[in-house]
Structure formats: C-alpha cells, structure tokens
Amino acid sequence: xxxxxxxxxxxxxxxxxxxxSCTRSGGSIGSNYVQWYQQRPGGSPTTLIYEDNQRPSGVxxxxxxxxxxxxxxxxxTISGLESEDEADYYCQSYNDNNAVxxxxxxxxxxx
Amino acid sequence: QLxxxxxxxxxxxxxxxxxxxxxxxxxxxxxNKYFWAWIRQPPGKGLQWIGxxxxxxxxxxxxxxDSRVTISGDTSKNQFSLTLSxxxxxxxxxxxxxxxxxxxxxxxxxxxxxLVTVSS
Numbered sequence: 001x002x003x004x005x006x007x008x009x010x011x012x013x014x015x016x017x018x019x020x021s022c023t024r025s026g027g028s029i030g031s032n033y034v035q036w037y038q039q040r041p042g043g044s045p046t047t048l049i050y051e052d053n054q055r056p057s058g059v060x061x062x063x064x065x066x067x068x069x070x071x072x073x074x075x076x077t078i079s080g081l082e083s084e085d086e087a088d089y090y091c092q093s094y095n096d097n098n099a100v101x102x103x104x105x106x107x108x109x110x111x
Numbered sequence: 112q113l114x115x116x117x118x119x120x121x122x123x124x125x126x127x128x129x130x131x132x133x134x135x136x137x138x139x140x141x142x143n144k145y146f147w148a149w150i151r152q153p154p155g156k157g158l159q160w161i162g163x164x165x166x167x168x169x170x171x172x173x174x175x176x177d178s179r180v181t182i183s184g185d186t187s188k189n190q191f192s193l194t195l196s197x198x199x200x201x202x203x204x205x206x207x208x209x210x211x212x213x214x215x216x217x218x219x220x221x222x223x224x225x226l227v228t229v230s231s
Binding site: 001033037039044045046051056088090092094098102103105 | 157158160163224
C-alpha cells in the first residue's frame, strides 16, 4: 500500500495565505484523485476539495487544491485566512484495489 | 441529500466483538453510485479507514484490520453494519459511517460519529 504524509501543524495570521502539503510515498500522486477534508473539534469531516482541485458547492474559492507531480505531492491552499478556518485538515486518496488512505492530518492555527 | 446515522453500544469489554449499524436515508444502499464505508478516529488522533462495502456485496478492508473486520449491507432496512472482533483498548475511537462516491473516491456524506470505549 502507500502512505500520505502531512505536516503535523501549521500556523498563520488572519488574512494571510497558508499551504498544507500531502506527500505520497509508494506510487504516483497523479495515479488517483486526492481529496481534502476539514474537521472542526467535535465534528465530522467535511469535503473541501475532491478530484484534486474541485470544490463542492458551498465551499469558498479561498480553498484550492493542486497536484505537483515533480514532488509527488498534493497541496491545499487557503487564502484570506479567517479565524473559523482553525481546524484539522486531512488529505485522502485510494489505490486501484479500492483501499482508502488518509494523511495523518494537519492542525491549522490562525494566530 | 444523504443522511447517515450510526448506532451501537458506547462501551464494550476487551476481547469482545463490536457491532455498529449505519442507517441511510436519501438513497438506497443498493445504488451503484456509492461504496458504504466505516472510518474511525481514536481520541486526539487522525482518521483511519476501516473498510467499505459495495452494492454487489464486495468488501474492501484496511489490511491492518482485515483479520478482525466484517462489513455488510442489509438492503431491506437500508442499513450497513460493522463488526470488529477481539477488541483492545487501542480500538477505542469515534466510529463514523460515510458514503464514498465511486469514481471520484471521496466521502461526500458522513454520520455524526459514535464514540466506542473498550474497557472492562
């Protein structure tokens, strides 16, 4: 199988831009779609990005996803940071045997 | 809009078997649009995919849990269930059921989660 590695935590000030990385080890990042979820304390995850860079309806365009094949990684960028963005963020992908893998999660602190 | 709701015991003894059920409304679990999945989250830790079942009955499990897990669907009740055997304290977690959209492979609806504590 493969792994997805995220930074344990990131922090940035309100109004700024932050990027969270998700590096795939074992296989190519471009082989299977990557999704991103936001989870606030005590809540269920919600989808921010699916199919690498698609936003579900209702998700602000401050959230964007990108695939970098050169570094075998995906990234989530949040611009115009707001205090309500403080949460845990998870990347997720899968393999050709329908096995799902989550990254370890990144805690975003809005200073 | 799909809605999912977990149900089951909040406390289970070590070495026993956990059984959880997810009730689905808004679509039939017999649809070929979704896989039906279980994910868990130990306190203070990240998300772990447990496994998924497709309308065909095909199942897919996390290799680290494969020997202890069974996921199945009950179309008559529009529910799917999880059994996890030989429990230890390490299985203490919030257990979520979710719908996994085929093709895109993202979880587009989640239950609210059910806390299961393994303790004597």
